[in-house]
Amino acid sequence: MAAAPAGEVWLTLDADLLARALREAPLLQPLEAGETGEILLVRAPVSFVDTLAAVVHRELGRCGGFVAHASLEAGRVQLERLEQTRAAPREERSEGVAAFTVDQPGWAALLADGVSESELLATMTTVSTSFVNRYHAHPSGSAAATWIFDRWSALAAGRPEAVVELLEHADTPQPSVRLTIPGTRFPEQIVLLGGHQDSTVSGCFFDPGCVAPGADDDASGIATLTEVARLALASGFQPQRTVQLVAYAAEEVGLIGSSELAEAYLDAGAEVVGVLQVDMTGYPGSAEDIVLISDYTDSALNDFLVGLLETYQPGLTWTTDECGYACSDHAPWHLRGYPAAFAFEARFGQHNPEIHSADDTVATLDDSAAHAAKFTRLAAAFLAEAALVDPGVLFADGFERGTASAWSPPTD
């Protein structure tokens, strides 16, 4: 890890995970605990990250579970934020957060109905087979970032107002990729959709021969973002709030990319009004189609997602589940007071059993993007509804189209 040239790193993690990991590897230094004692701050060798990821995967059957921090101070700030978030829900801490409504059937249906399973499958296949190890410190991890940058840049070629950037980080060589479509009316208000581009396989992180295809975790999320970008840019959709799509660096080693970005937004006073995370959308492991994560997320934003599902995909079923501390990139936003949500492929324990292995391939998904398409339609509807403010602002030509059956795509 670039942040720790001395071979050490600060981590926050929950007490249960630490107890399990300590059976296998020693710590460098005793720990500090937050007020509740549930989340702990430790200094550990970088190799401990490997142990943690393996234990989370093998014993807890999930991803994430810990956050890497550049310094002791940053780790202490994280503990303080955890206490603040527990003490006061977002609704009590933040003024002016957008009250989203489901009243843009024109654009939401147009974008959601345009979702192509073949486009999704193509992106998942390319990312997982052309870049078989996207570990954040591996050269092909940065090559994957370049591929996403090039792909999104091509999609934005006809939209001069759209900006695609490679964002360098302090604590990983892997850049994040960000697409921005500026808002026409409230450009300072940001609607952000994210997923992580890196991959990992337990036990062989630093081995150049390591195969970590990560087709589901999380090439599926990158495919969802790419398809939403394609639809929004090609359709002439003009958001009234600013829209940003982010392919995060270095999620698997402690949410490094999303933590640095969320911190930078907070430092800049950015007004992020809604964050949707897509991390693993490909494997239909549960009876329900979509699982909304209810811990470390915003309840009002989750209600909004339910409204989107009931309106635009009424045939789907959904439920809720918890994923624990820092299970994906929504958490850094949530802990900084930004409303965040996370839609997941299955109940925990019923999700793709092949993640973090060489068998996380599109073959494990039966070479199908049918499940991922449900999440992509949700993400497309989220983008349209969250980024448009005025009810009835429908199409780029300014005309409303009445009812759904009469809508057709804009021609220009």
Ligand SMILES: [Zn+2]
């Ligand atoms: Zn993941």
